[in-house]
Amino acid sequence: MSKYLKSTALLTALSLVASPAMADKFGLGRTALPEEIAAWDGDVSPDGIGLPAGSGDAIDGEVLFADKCAACHGDFAEGIDNWPKLAGGADTLDREDPLKTVGSYWPYLSTAFDYIKRSMPYGDAGTLTDDETYALVAYILYSNDLIEDDFVLSKETFFNVEMPNADGFFVDNRPQTEYAQWSGEPCMENCKDEPVKVTMRAMVLDVTPQDEGEAAAAEEEAAAAQEPESVVAETPAAQPEPEAEPAVAAASFDAALAADGEKVFRKCKACHQVGDGAKNRVGPILNGIVDHPAGAVDGFKYSKPLMAAAEDGLVWSEAELAAFLEKPKDYLKGTKMSFAGLKKEEDQLAVIEYLKSFAD
Amino acid sequence: MSDHDTPNGTSRRAFLRGAAAAGAGALTATTAKAATPDPLITELQPWAQSFGDGVDETPYGLPIRFEDDVVRRNVEWLTADTISSINFTPIHALDGTITPQGCAFERHHSGAIELRKEDYRLMINGLVDTPLVFTYADLERFPRENHVYFCECAANSGMEWAGAQLNGAQFTHGMIHNMEYTGVPLRTLLEEAGLDTAGDLKDKWVFVEGADASSNGRSIPMEKALDDVLVAFKANGEALRKEHGYPVRLVVPGWEGNMWVKWIRRIEVTDQAVESREETSKYTDTMADGTSRKWTWAMDAKSVVTSPSPQSPITHGKGPLVISGLAWSGNGAITRVDVSKDGGMTWETARLSKPGEKMALTRFYLDTEWDGSKMMLQSRAIDESGYIQPTKTQLRDVRGLNSIYHNNAIQTWLVRENGEAENVEVS
Numbered sequence: 105m106s107k108y109l110k111s112t113a114l115l116t117a118l119s120l121v122a123s124p125a126m127a128d129k130f131g132l133g134r135t136a137l138p139e140e141i142a143a144w145d146g147d148v149s150p151d152g153i154g155l156p157a158g159s160g161d162a163i164d165g166e167v168l169f170a171d172k173c174a175a176c177h178g179d180f181a182e183g184i185d186n187w188p189k190l191a192g193g194a195d196t197l198d199r200e201d202p203l204k205t206v207g208s209y210w211p212y213l214s215t216a217f218d219y220i221k222r223s224m225p226y227g228d229a230g231t232l233t234d235d236e237t238y239a240l241v242a243y244i245l246y247s248n249d250l251i252e253d254d255f256v257l258s259k260e261t262f263f264n265v266e267m268p269n270a271d272g273f274f275v276d277n278r279p280q281t282e283y284a285q286w287s288g289e290p291c292m293e294n295c296k297d298e299p300v301k302v303t304m305r306a307m308v309l310d311v312t313p314q315d316e317g318e319a320a321a322a323e324e325e326a327a328a329a330q331e332p333e334s335v336v337a338e339t340p341a342a343q344p345e346p347e348a349e350p351a352v353a354a355a356s357f358d359a360a361l362a363a364d365g366e367k368v369f370r371k372c373k374a375c376h377q378v379g380d381g382a383k384n385r386v387g388p389i390l391n392g393i394v395d396h397p398a399g400a401v402d403g404f405k406y407s408k409p410l411m412a413a414a415e416d417g418l419v420w421s422e423a424e425l426a427a428f429l430e431k432p433k434d435y436l437k438g439t440k441m442s443f444a445g446l447k448k449e450e451d452q453l454a455v456i457e458y459l460k461s462f463a464d
Numbered sequence: 465m466s467d468h469d470t471p472n473g474t475s476r477r478a479f480l481r482g483a484a485a486a487g488a489g490a491l492t493a494t495t496a497k498a499a500t501p502d503p504l505i506t507e508l509q510p511w512a513q514s515f516g517d518g519v520d521e522t523p524y525g526l527p528i529r530f531e532d533d534v535v536r537r538n539v540e541w542l543t544a545d546t547i548s549s550i551n552f553t554p555i556h557a558l559d560g561t562i563t564p565q566g567c568a569f570e571r572h573h574s575g576a577i578e579l580r581k582e583d584y585r586l587m588i589n590g591l592v593d594t595p596l597v598f599t600y601a602d603l604e605r606f607p608r609e610n611h612v613y614f615c616e617c618a619a620n621s622g623m624e625w626a627g628a629q630l631n632g633a634q635f636t637h638g639m640i641h642n643m644e645y646t647g648v649p650l651r652t653l654l655e656e657a658g659l660d661t662a663g664d665l666k667d668k669w670v671f672v673e674g675a676d677a678s679s680n681g682r683s684i685p686m687e688k689a690l691d692d693v694l695v696a697f698k699a700n701g702e703a704l705r706k707e708h709g710y711p712v713r714l715v716v717p718g719w720e721g722n723m724w725v726k727w728i729r730r731i732e733v734t735d736q737a738v739e740s741r742e743e744t745s746k747y748t749d750t751m752a753d754g755t756s757r758k759w760t761w762a763m764d765a766k767s768v769v770t771s772p773s774p775q776s777p778i779t780h781g782k783g784p785l786v787i788s789g790l791a792w793s794g795n796g797a798i799t800r801v802d803v804s805k806d807g808g809m810t811w812e813t814a815r816l817s818k819p820g821e822k823m824a825l826t827r828f829y830l831d832t833e834w835d836g837s838k839m840m841l842q843s844r845a846i847d848e849s850g851y852i853q854p855t856k857t858q859l860r861d862v863r864g865l866n867s868i869y870h871n872n873a874i875q876t877w878l879v880r881e882n883g884e885a886e887n888v889e890v891s
Contacts, residue, residue: 198754
């Protein structure tokens with residue numbers, strides 16, 4: 105029925121063996137070196153092919169997790185805000201709003217190792233050692249009550265772990281369950297038994313982003329609207345705020361440098377907001393941060409070391425900020441900021457210049 | 465507008481309009497009369513008196529400022545962060561079928577990276593005779609092809625599973641774009657590396673990954689890899705945009721957008737699916753009983769009326785009305801689209817602006833007379849396999865309410881007497 109199925113049949117008929125004698129070669133490209141393949145080929149398959157040597161347990165993993173992952177995923181892998189929850193959700197898959205985590209949903213443990221090693225931590229991907237990756241996977245398993253805290257995860261013990269939803273998946277069966285019944289001659293007249301009624305309206309929810317000016321009108325509309333008959337799954341947060349135009353503040357302001365800084369700031373945006381309507385997220389709002397006392401943003405829960413530094417009178421001068429940004433963990437041991445740091449001085453200066461454009 | 469579907473040169477639209485007007489009598493047949501002369505005509509206007517811009521004013525042009533509302537939009541509450549997020553194509557304001565790159569939706573997992581052509585490398589390894597590395601310049605020396613394909617995110621309309629939620633075609637159906645791609649068939653590159661080592665190709669796969677931090681690895685069965693997958697470096701005639709994978713992306717016709725790996729850097733021939741994060745924890749479809757479908761790659765036939773719609777209301781009152789929309793199928797060409805004005809009780813067959821093409825957007829029109837009364841507008845696509853786009857109820861009867869991906873149900877817009885439209889669900 106589908107093109108895919110057709111082509112499968114066709115290729116099967118042709119026995120699917122590509123004959124190099126028949127295929128034209130162009131002699132383009134060059135042979136990949138073993139070192140190059142080793143650098144890029146890190147994928148791990150469900151049968152464990154690709155797992156490296158090494159090991160780690162949840163005790164080591166807990167420390168690493170707090171340092172590198174908890175800013176988004178929470179200390180107990182429970183997830184902060186909209187960031188992925190990695191633990192919990194057992195026996196929720198057949199309920200309304202299932203909680204899909206590594207423990208409750210993922211069928212293969214190989215996927216966790218594969219993904220974490222290549223793509224995490226967010227913003228600092230590809231920096232974990234094999235031992236660290238084993239330890240983090242172990243901690244996530246421990247958070248899901250799937251192993252004890254002294255279980256040492258390695259290539260050898262990998263398949264001693266049972267994934268609860270290992271048998272929870274089946275291959276696409278739409279051709280059998282759907283395509284057969286949704287075909288034939290479609291109805292053109294008198295297609296419904298009862299007169300058609302509206303059963304649910306988007307306006308009632310009022311979660312659609314709006315350009316300024318439209319919002320007030322829509323609110324009036326919604327007030328007059330009927331009650332919805334059912335509740336949607338997603339819980340929308342606040343309406344998006346209009347993007348802030350940086351207001352030039354100080355006389356010594358270098359606009360070109362600030363523009364470079366805006367690019368550098370992308371690394372910070374995962375956790376920090378600036379401009380009108382900025383909110384505290386994983387990290388505090390950074391409006392008016394330059395030359396202002398540390399630890400002073402309302403409503404943000406700072407780490408103890410940062411509060412101590414603030415009480416000692418720390419002010420975020422350009423020099424202090426640059427030192428902090430270079431290597432946050434070295435500058436302030438115990439800081440909640442999990443960011444690895446901006447190694448280049450030019451990046452530090454640029455992002456500070458960019459921050460200067462956001463007044464308090 | 466194309467009239468090529470009318471046999472004798474008479475525009476079908478003109479014909480319909482004439483017939484409707486005749487039927488409605490004085491309602492629309494007479495041309496309106498102006499009370500006073502129009503100053504736009506009777507007075508000398510500045511643009512008719514002096515000069516406009518010279519050439520080179522804009523070396524690479526953007527749309528005129530009057531169109532600055534035709535832009536991608538984000539729904540901020542959907543995701544934690546714009547670095548790993550999605551925005552939406554303004555399909556309510558576009559016509560024809562080709563999506564301009566500058567307003568084609570973006571979906572990143574680690575942000576849109578800047579990768580120079582000079583720094584680009586593509587590796588083919590795994591079960592091949594000779595693992596190879598290609599530069600961008602190498603890719604340009606292989607025979608290349610041009611094809612128009614739609615790219616639809618598997619989560620398009622995903623927020624509508626549980627009920628009508630977002631008020632606009634851009635938000636309900638805008639995770640889609642349609643471009644003409646220039647690229648090298650993946651088959652050519654795999655054959656260059658040699659597939660003898662792989663043996664029987666029937667149960668083999670390719671694992672593809674990108675150069676960005678997320679890498680977004682996906683497994684694609686060899687049958688598809690050898691069929692129509694393209695390693696593409698141009699779209700709509702020019703280089704890919706950064707946000708769409710510059711300099712090189714994968715094009716996987718008819719299949720979910722997540723497989724169209726951007727900044728593609730590695731293609732590995734394997735003997736099993738890697739079962740990566742993007743094909744297990746995401747992009748799988750959980751049924752009511754808690755079990756989940758995997759490997760649901762094809763995007764089934766789907767359509768939506770783009771105008772009128774909540775962001776594109778009727779502003780001209782009753783009389784001639786062009787109802788317009790898009791239809792597509794990942795299983796072949798669109799052969800027919802029906803439109804209903806009464807929530808699915810009765811249907812009329814719409815006009816396709818040209819015959820449907822495989823795995824590409826098709827534009828449809830219903831040229832009609834609006835009597836000013838309330839409408840419950842729907843469209844229903846049918847593809848060459850005979851598949852008919854299902855209603856939301858039909859879809860939910862099979863899959864329950866907990867799915868996110870592959871919602872291809874019929875959409876309803878409630879159009880009121882004042883021409884405004886709203887996203888609704890109907891009985």
